[in-house]
Amino acid sequence: MQKKDVEILIVGAGIIGTAIGAELSRRGAKVCIIDRGTVGRGCSYGNAGWMTPCFAMPLPMPGMLLKSMKWLLDPEGPLYIKPSLSVNLAHWMWAFMKAMNETQARKAVEALVVLSQKSLTEYEKLGQKYPALNFEQKGLMMVSRTQPGVDAAVAELNYVKNLGVPGKVLNGDDIAAMEPALKGPLLGGVYFSNEAMAEPFQVVQALANEIRAYGGEIIENCELQDIVISGNKVESVLTSQGEFKPQQLVMATGSWSKDLARLMRLRVPILGGKGYAMIVPPLEKQPQYPIMLVEKKIAITPRQGSLRIAGTLELVDQDFTITQRRVESIKKGAREFLHLPQDLEIQELWAGLRPCTPDGVPLVGYHKNISNLMLAVGHQMLGLQSGAGTGLLVADLIEGKTPFVDLKVLDANRF
Numbered sequence: 021m022q023k024k025d026v027e028i029l030i031v032g033a034g035i036i037g038t039a040i041g042a043e044l045s046r047r048g049a050k051v052c053i054i055d056r057g058t059v060g061r062g063c064s065y066g067n068a069g070w071m072t073p074c075f076a077m078p079l080p081m082p083g084m085l086l087k088s089m090k091w092l093l094d095p096e097g098p099l100y101i102k103p104s105l106s107v108n109l110a111h112w113m114w115a116f117m118k119a120m121n122e123t124q125a126r127k128a129v130e131a132l133v134v135l136s137q138k139s140l141t142e143y144e145k146l147g148q149k150y151p152a153l154n155f156e157q158k159g160l161m162m163v164s165r166t167q168p169g170v171d172a173a174v175a176e177l178n179y180v181k182n183l184g185v186p187g188k189v190l191n192g193d194d195i196a197a198m199e200p201a202l203k204g205p206l207l208g209g210v211y212f213s214n215e216a217m218a219e220p221f222q223v224v225q226a227l228a229n230e231i232r233a234y235g236g237e238i239i240e241n242c243e244l245q246d247i248v249i250s251g252n253k254v255e256s257v258l259t260s261q262g263e264f265k266p267q268q269l270v271m272a273t274g275s276w277s278k279d280l281a282r283l284m285r286l287r288v289p290i291l292g293g294k295g296y297a298m299i300v301p302p303l304e305k306q307p308q309y310p311i312m313l314v315e316k317k318i319a320i321t322p323r324q325g326s327l328r329i330a331g332t333l334e335l336v337d338q339d340f341t342i343t344q345r346r347v348e349s350i351k352k353g354a355r356e357f358l359h360l361p362q363d364l365e366i367q368e369l370w371a372g373l374r375p376c377t378p379d380g381v382p383l384v385g386y387h388k389n390i391s392n393l394m395l396a397v398g399h400q401m402l403g404l405q406s407g408a409g410t411g412l413l414v415a416d417l418i419e420g421k422t423p424f425v426d427l428k429v430l431d432a433n434r435f
């Protein structure tokens with residue numbers, strides 16, 4: 021089979037790969053993007069659709085240790101790790117615990133807020149061009165019934181408000197007035213006024229459309245199988261649809277990245293953070309705002325004609341099975357705050373693997389040993405909200421421009 025010469029080959033057509041592809045295509049680069057499946061059917065398919073710079077906290081925040089240990093042992097808790105003797109998991113957990121320090125967390129939040137705010141501006145423009153996105157900038161509510169929950173929401177606000185993310189503290193009466201769909205009484209929370217939401221699958225489709233419109237190519241059902249390195253460069257990429265010879269290779273392969281990086285003898289410690297989302301018919305008392313139920317870590321997203329309820333994070337290694345017990349715990353948690361009918365109809369149930377690095381920060385940039393290899397992986401809980409910004413950043417790096425964010429935080433070589 022003939023080798024296909026390409027200027028920039030992107031592997032992975034999720035939000036990260038398509039955002040990078042769209043931006044590079046707009047800037048005139050010749051882009052080819054391949055995916056083992058079809059566009060946007062990985063973790064980017066059914067997420068909560070939140071574009072929320074307020075949620076820029078990496079998973080291993082200081083003070084999380086005790087809380088996470090308590091959750092980890094509870095199969096119905098919002099964060100769960102099935103006890104196992106896996107070496108991958110042990111390494112990951114060790115790095116996770118080491119990352120729980122204030123200096124590292126502050127720098128991470130700063131970088132992630134910048135990426136998320138850049139993304140929000142881009143999505144607003146995309147939403148105007150593609151109405152199917154249902155882009156809406158209504159803000160977002162974090163609500164709680166307990167004092168620790170309210171404190172956590174206020175701590176979140178305090179972390180991000182100096183970085184230009186506006187929000188205001190709410191008491192129970194404020195919440196009842198703003199969002200009558202919530203079951204009272206609530207103690208309080210925070211309202212972040214600039215946050216937005218959209219249909220995640222439609223966002224990826226719109227970006228794919230941009231790639232094609234600017235002359236780029238997307239090849240579906242094309243699986244990367246091996247990578248040939250010669251000296252310090254990627255020489256060629258072997259796929260289920262033949263061999264590619266890229267000048268530059270961009271890996272945007274989400275939770276699959278750990279195993280693919282091994283093909284190049286690289287260590288990319290990404291585990292899947294499995295989460296579920298269910299689409300249910302609109303409630304009689306349908307929420308108006310996206311809502312984070314703080315203690316439950318459940319995300320409620322009102323949609324046109326339905327409601328999305330998403331939650332839980334279960335650390336796994338490429339395991340897409342649905343654990344009914346965890347689905348039930350999401351329903352139970354949501355029912356405590358919303359008027360869900362007893363015989364709740366689930367129109368669609370989906371599980372996705374968030375690509376989680378141990379320090380909760382993506383890996384973005386060129387690899388130090390392979391000069392034409394760019395990594396853009398590990399966007400954990402915020403791949404949508406930081407996706408378009410990652411596209412701008414990667415395009416800048418490929419063009420040799422100074423990055424607009426502290427690249428040390430995102431260092432692709434740090435593990």
Ligand SMILES: Cc1cc2nc3c(=O)[nH]c(=O)nc-3n(C[C@H](O)[C@H](O)[C@H](O)COP(=O)(O)OP(=O)(O)OC[C@H]3O[C@@H](n4cnc5c(N)ncnc54)[C@H](O)[C@@H]3O)c2cc1C
Nearest residue numbers: 032034036056062063064067068070244274295403404405
């Ligand atoms: C329940 C849930 C709710 C979430 N809510 C939000 C939210 O509200 N806001 C937010 O910002 N984030 C949210 N996230 C996180 C977000 O969905 C992810 O961070 C994001 O989708 C990751 O995007 P990605 O492009 O890196 O990965 P993916 O979308 O998984 O894309 C990776 C692609 O690589 C392809 N691929 C893998 N291996 C190969 C190969 N060998 N050859 C070719 N192609 C390959 C896959 O087919 C896939 O299409 C949520 C996640 C979950 C699970």
